[in-house]
Amino acid sequence: MVEVKNLLKTYNHKTVVDDVTLKIEKGTMTSFIGPNGAGKSTLISIITRLIAKDSGDIQIDGKDVLKTDSNELAKKISVLKQSNSINLKLTVRELVSFGRFPYSKGKLTKEDEKQIDEALEYMELTDMENKFLDELSGGQRQRAHIAMVIAQDTEYIFLDEPLNNLDMRHSTQIMKILRRLVDELGKTILIVIHDINFASCYSDNIVALKDGKIVKQGRACDVIDACVLKELYDMDIEIQQVGDKRICVYY
Amino acid sequence: MDYKKKTVILAGIALALTLLYILFDLKGNIGYILPRRIIKVLAIVLTGGAIAFATTVFMTITNNRILTPSVLGLDSLYMLIQTFIIFVFGSNSIVMMNSSINYLMSILIMILFSLVLYRFLFKGEKNNIYFLLLIGMILGTFFNSFTSFMEVLIDPNEFMVAQDRGFASINNVHKDLVYLSIGIIILALLYFWRFYKYLDVLALGKDDAVNLGVSYDYVVKRLLIIVAVLTAVATALVGPITFLGLLVVNITYEFLKTYRHFYIILASVFIGIIALVGGQFIVENIFTFQTTISVIINFIGGVYFIYLLLKENRSW
Ligand SMILES: Nc1ncnc2c1ncn2[C@@H]1O[C@H](COP(=O)(O)OP(=O)(O)O)[C@@H](O)[C@H]1O
Ligand SMILES: [Mg+2]
Numbered sequence: 001m002v003e004v005k006n007l008l009k010t011y012n013h014k015t016v017v018d019d020v021t022l023k024i025e026k027g028t029m030t031s032f033i034g035p036n037g038a039g040k041s042t043l044i045s046i047i048t049r050l051i052a053k054d055s056g057d058i059q060i061d062g063k064d065v066l067k068t069d070s071n072e073l074a075k076k077i078s079v080l081k082q083s084n085s086i087n088l089k090l091t092v093r094e095l096v097s098f099g100r101f102p103y104s105k106g107k108l109t110k111e112d113e114k115q116i117d118e119a120l121e122y123m124e125l126t127d128m129e130n131k132f133l134d135e136l137s138g139g140q141r142q143r144a145h146i147a148m149v150i151a152q153d154t155e156y157i158f159l160d161e162p163l164n165n166l167d168m169r170h171s172t173q174i175m176k177i178l179r180r181l182v183d184e185l186g187k188t189i190l191i192v193i194h195d196i197n198f199a200s201c202y203s204d205n206i207v208a209l210k211d212g213k214i215v216k217q218g219r220a221c222d223v224i225d226a227c228v229l230k231e232l233y234d235m236d237i238e239i240q241q242v243g244d245k246r247i248c249v250y251y
Numbered sequence: 252m253d254y255k256k257k258t259v260i261l262a263g264i265a266l267a268l269t270l271l272y273i274l275f276d277l278k279g280n281i282g283y284i285l286p287r288r289i290i291k292v293l294a295i296v297l298t299g300g301a302i303a304f305a306t307t308v309f310m311t312i313t314n315n316r317i318l319t320p321s322v323l324g325l326d327s328l329y330m331l332i333q334t335f336i337i338f339v340f341g342s343n344s345i346v347m348m349n350s351s352i353n354y355l356m357s358i359l360i361m362i363l364f365s366l367v368l369y370r371f372l373f374k375g376e377k378n379n380i381y382f383l384l385l386i387g388m389i390l391g392t393f394f395n396s397f398t399s400f401m402e403v404l405i406d407p408n409e410f411m412v413a414q415d416r417g418f419a420s421i422n423n424v425h426k427d428l429v430y431l432s433i434g435i436i437i438l439a440l441l442y443f444w445r446f447y448k449y450l451d452v453l454a455l456g457k458d459d460a461v462n463l464g465v466s467y468d469y470v471v472k473r474l475l476i477i478v479a480v481l482t483a484v485a486t487a488l489v490g491p492i493t494f495l496g497l498l499v500v501n502i503t504y505e506f507l508k509t510y511r512h513f514y515i516i517l518a519s520v521f522i523g524i525i526a527l528v529g530g531q532f533i534v535e536n537i538f539t540f541q542t543t544i545s546v547i548i549n550f551i552g553g554v555y556f557i558y559l560l561l562k563e564n565r566s567w
Contacts, residue, residue, distance in 0.1 A: 050458045074464025081458055087314075088454055088510040098452065102464040105448050152463070 001026055002047065002156065002190070007056035009042055009212075016042050018212035020056075024205075026155075029182045029189040031199035031220070034209035035233055040192045041082050041160050043209070047190075048079040048158050060156065074102035078152040082160040082192070084145050086133065092144045093129040096120055099151030119151035122177055138165035146174065150181075157181070159191045163198065171195075175202045196237075200224045201245050208232050221246060254509040254518075261521035268528045269296065275536065294424040295527045297432050298485045298492060299499075303523030305481040306496025307503070307516050308443075311454045312471055312478075313380055316501055320482045321493035322384050323368070323475075324391035325361050329486045331394040332357050333416040338401040342412040350425045357487040358435075365479035373472050380457075380471065418545045419490035421531055432484050439480045446470055446477075450512035492545070498552040499523045501559070526551070 002024040009017040016039045024030050032040045045051040047058055049065055058065045060077060068076075078099070086095070096119055100112040108116075120126045123143040133141055142165045149157060159178075163171045179202055181187040193199050199206055199220065206223035208215040216228050224246045229237040238249045272295075273288050309320045321327075336346050336353070346352050368390075372383050402410050449470050452460045461467050485492060503519040530547040534540065 045458075048462065050461055070461065070466045071464035074462065079458075079462050084459075086455055086459075089504075089508050090510055094510070098455065098459070098463060101452055106451060 001059075001061060002188070003057075003059045004047060005057040005059075007043070007046060007058065008054045009039075009046060009051070010054055016212050017046065017053075020209075020212070020214055022207065022214070022217065024188065024190060026188050027182060027186045028204040029178060029191065029202065030205040030207060031203040032190065032192045032207050032209060033194070033196055033199050033223075033232070034215070038209040039212040040209055042212075044079065044158050044160050044190065044192060045081075048077055049073070050079065050081070071102055074152070074154075076154055077156040077158065078149045078154040079158040080145055080149045080160060080162055082164070084141075088133075090133050091130050092125055092133065092136070092147075093120065095133060095144050096125075096129075096147045096151050099148040099153075102152065115151050115153055119147040122150055123147040124173075139167060139170060142166060143170065143174070154187075156188045156190070159189065161192050161194065163193065163195065171198065178202070196224065196229070196248050200248065224248065254507040254511070254514050257507055258514050258518045258521070261518050261525070265521040265524040265528070268525055268532070272528050272532050275532070290426045290429055291421060291424060291531075292528065294429050294432070294488060295421055295531055296524050297429065297436060298419075298421070298489050299495065299523035299525075299527035300520040301432075301436055301481040301485040302492055302496045303499045303503075303519040304516060305478045305485070306493070306500045307512070307519045308450065308474055309478045309496075310500055311450050311512065312474055313384065314454070314456055316504070317497070318384065319493045319496045320478050321491075322391065323365065323387040323479065323482070324394060325365070325479065325482050325486060326491035326493055327391040327394035327398070328361055328364055329357055329491060330417055331398045332360055334398045334401045334405075334413045337409050337413050338405055342409045347412075350423075351427060354428050354431070354487045358483050361483035361486065362480055365476065365483070369472055369475055369479075373468060383475075416490060418543045419492040420543060421489050421527075422540070424488060428488060432488050435480065435484050439477050439484075442473070443477050446474055447512070449474075450516075451510060454510055454512070490545075492548075494545075494552065495523065495526060495548055498548065498555060499526060502555065505559075 002022070004020055004022040007017050007020040008015070018039075020043060032043070034040055042051060046053045047065070049070075060068075060073075065073065093116065096116050097108060097112070099119065100108060100115060104112050117126075120129055123146055125140070125143060125147055128136070128140065133144065136144065142162065146159070146162055149159070157178075162174060166174065175198055178189050178191065182189055182204075191203070203220050205218065206220050207217040208223055208228060210232055215232055216223050224239060226237060226239055229239075229248065235250065240247050240249060269292055272292050273285070277284065277288075306319050310316055310318070336344070340346050346356070368383070368386065372386065402413055405413065449460070449465050452463050452465055453470070455463075457467055482493060499522045500519050503515055503522055506522075507514060507518050509515065526548060527544065530544045530551075533547055534542060534544050
């Protein structure tokens with residue numbers, strides 16, 4: 001369980017994360033939505049110890065994140081940042097292998113190789129595993145980064161806008177894979193996502209953020225609501241029921 | 252050819268050049284010349300290796316290919332120490348003439364300076380490696396200005412001595428200092444061994460390193476101390492020479508085309524040795540001591556960078 005209490009972060013007198021309190025159950029997929037600058041990335045980065053908080057309390061499975069050994073934590077939580085720019089001459093497979101570092105410290109075992117193979121297969125990257133990252137398209141590179149996080153094989157997975165640069169097929173495919181990770185392997189996934197229809201269709205819970213504050217959190221069907229979305233995005237969004245899915249029409 | 256083979260080849264060239272340097276034109280009183288040449292080549296190998304090593308680690312920590320440990324202000328501090336000694340005691344004083352005292356004092360001050368700087372900067376929670384670089388640069392500039400200030404005040408003859416210290420020179424290195432340097436470098440390497448495995452991950456950048464479980468501040472601070480010690484040893488041994496690292500590490504990455512630090516470090520050390528031993532060989536046997544190793548390295552470095560610029564330009 002991820003528990004965040006009264007989290008606060010200020011940059012130059014601007015409060016970016018404003019008294020956020022959250023509880024994320026194990027084995028669920030939670031989407032974070034909200035306009036640009038709402039503080040989603042900052043929140044995710046603070047929970048995953050990439051950025052220091054000003055005040056508040058973060059516990060994962062009852063343990064304070066900042067007091068947990070960093071390497072142990074790396075076997076429990078993994079995070080994919082919003083923008084990834086690596087300027088090393090790396091092949092796809094080498095990048096994905098880095099996901100095993102918390103376990104093997106660079107000396108890959110058979111088990112590591114197996115996990116790497118699986119992650120590559122999941123992301124349909126097996127046939128380009130020996131290509132260099134700078135020879136790939138933006139979407140392929142993004143998938144390689146996701147594969148690295150999958151290879152890290154953690155209980156909790158944080159993804160900041162992982163669908164960046166992806167076409168429809170791959171977006172859908174990745175959301176399905178994430179769903180499978182939750183349903184079949186019991187992983188807990190926290191994902192920042194802009195397409196509210198993906199959030200609506202694939203996640204169990206949604207947290208809506210604006211100006212650093214939580215506007216609403218709850219089950220996906222409760223948050224995907226015309227009133228909530230109007231408050232969030234300042235625009236009228238019509239919601240239609242298609243089968244068992246709630247689809248937002250905002251064009 | 253893969254990076255492993257290339258590393259082995261570089262090792263071969265480095266060894267061959269070293270032997271060439273020792274054995275070339277060896278005649279006369281061999282019992283006198285040979286030990287002196289060996290000490291000298293040892294000093295060159297240590298310097299080239301230490302600078303290459305320190306620069307590789309430093310560039311990985313800071314995730315860049317342009318800044319060398321000289322931005323930590325150590326070269327400038329070295330010059331300040333030398334000028335200050337001349338200013339206060341004069342160039343004929345024991346501190347200036349006795350190279351051991353000078354060496355030990357320079358090393359101690361440089362390492363102490365780095366430790367204080369790091370301690371100060373890593374104390375708060377909001378430490379930032381770029382802030383460290385900024386402070387290092389500012390202090391370096393301050394040291395330079397202070398050096399110039401003292402140089403203006405001293406006697407012109409003393410000024411010449413001070414200026415001379417600004418050029419790396421391998422011509423009169425005392426053997427005790429070489430042994431001492433070997434000792435310090437071995438200690439630094441033993442300490443480094445625990446942190447070596449983190450370098451590949453650190454090269455991904457801070458966030459990825461933290462995500463993969465590296466205790467970032469702890470590891471980076473210790474690596475920076477190793478960088479400072481190696482830089483201080485090389486500088487105290489032969490003078491300001493950190494510019495060599497820029498050239499060596501860039502050539503290494505260009506040549507090896509891998510990210511694996513095990514090979515990058517080895518290869519950069521070999522290239523460092525090749526550049527310095529080769530450079531010194533040219534200085535002694537072609538220019539017959541009419542120029543200094545700094546000039547040769549700067550010249551080759553300049554040409555190489557123009558080549559890089561032209562090459563990059565074409566690929567656009
Ligand atoms: N390092 C920083 N310094 C100053 N302001 C920042 C910094 N990082 C983010 N911000 C500000 O914090 C706000 C939230 O940013 P972010 O968390 O990236 O939003 P989101 O991911 O929801 O689009 C923005 O207004 C942004 O300008
Ligand atoms: Mg963001």
